[in-house]
Amino acid sequence: MSIDERLANTSFPLPAIRQVNMAKHQTGISLGLGELKGFEIDERIKQSMTASWGNGAACYTQNAGLPQLRSAVAQHQQKEDGYNYTVENVIVTIGVQNAVYSSIKTLAKLGAKRVLIPSIHFGIYKKIPSEFGLEVNTYPLNDDFSINLKELEILLQKDDVMILNSPSNPTGKVYSKDELISLSELLKYKLTDGYVISDEIYGQLVYDGEEFTSFSKYFDRTIVVDGISKSGAVAGLRVGWVVTQNEKLAKAITSNNATVISTPPTPNQWAAIPVVNSETKNTIEKYNKVLLENRDKVAFFLEKMNIPFNKPNGSFYIFPKVSSFLGDRVKEFCIETAGKENGVVVIPGVAFGAPEYLRISLASFELEEGLVRLEKALKEWK
Ligand SMILES: Cc1ncc(COP(=O)(O)O)c(C=O)c1O
Structure with missing residues (x-):
């Protein structure tokens, strides 16, 4: 045919x-x-983008992204979990969707077989692994949208890739520190060869006294994916990133991402810096x-x-x-x-x-x- x-x-x-x-x-x-359509966009985002024209905005950056943005992300993530990140741990992507895509692509090429996603999930968590021929299983959530750890324990294999999303789309659930610690304890003994991809894109959008904690604080084998689409109200700028403590994995993801996007758009990377530096708090x-x-x-x-x-x-x-x-x-x-x-x-x-x-x-x-x-x-x- x-x-x-x-x-x-x-x-x-x-x-x-x-x-x-x-x-x-x-x-x-x-x-x-x-997306936060119609919400005020912080002037610092626009100013940083405008100023970038005098700073090589019309040129390519490195495949892994603008060093100034990668450095800002490294410092931001260090504040979250205490690990001493450098630019070598960070890859800038075209939004979190691209970050998830290239992380999974890389893990698939490295032999990952199965991805576990929450039973209630953002749609791409299922579609992307399926595109790489990976098996996708769901782990059950309780009625209050917390993870059913007993069921997860039965399900987990040591080399799985597990996707975590807190605060969640679509449930709005934010996992508490205690919930994250209990999960990490299970993963430390069960997920010894696999990785967690923690989608933290809504991490700054918490309210009613809620505090956000990055899962990488409790589990080293976490690939954090985050971006400015939601917290900057600038989904159309398409800037996200991957952070991992494993530099070799970061290099592998960079290489696998470069064949798809080459580099992220330069002015948009500049625009992201004030958001990452908490100037838009x-x-x-x-x-x-x-x-x-x-x-x-x-x-x-x-x-x-x-x-x-x-x-x-x-x-x-x-x-x-x-x-x-x-x-x-x-x-x-x-x-x-x-x-x-x-x-x-x-x-x-x-x-x-x-x-x-x-x-x-x-x-x-x-x-x-x-x-x-x-x-x-x-x-x-x-
Ligand atoms: C949980 C989650 N992850 C990732 C994305 C995609 O984000 P981006 O615009 O950075 O690609 C979305 C967008 O709705 C989302 O809800």
């Missing part, structure tokens, strides 16, 4: 998130976004204030509607269990409601492996009207 014949017989279906977003009517309100505090207020509004709404949920303390999503309202037709509800005049976009849980739930984004300035519309749609749904 030729390429064109195969192409004619192959479909590349849109992910559920895209399907719902594409169904949105022009009068619709979106509570479906995965005050702006992030403003985001967290809005997110907390919005969380409380959604929590009030869900309580009123008698819909079960866990209160998130991080990221900007809330993930209620709506099956008592919608049965097994959550996705149909989301597509239909998005497409109606004066409708609202919310994302079906099936996009995250949890069909009984739906995801509501707290990052909206039209939240109240969105909830009015959601209430109407839920009540009208048959």
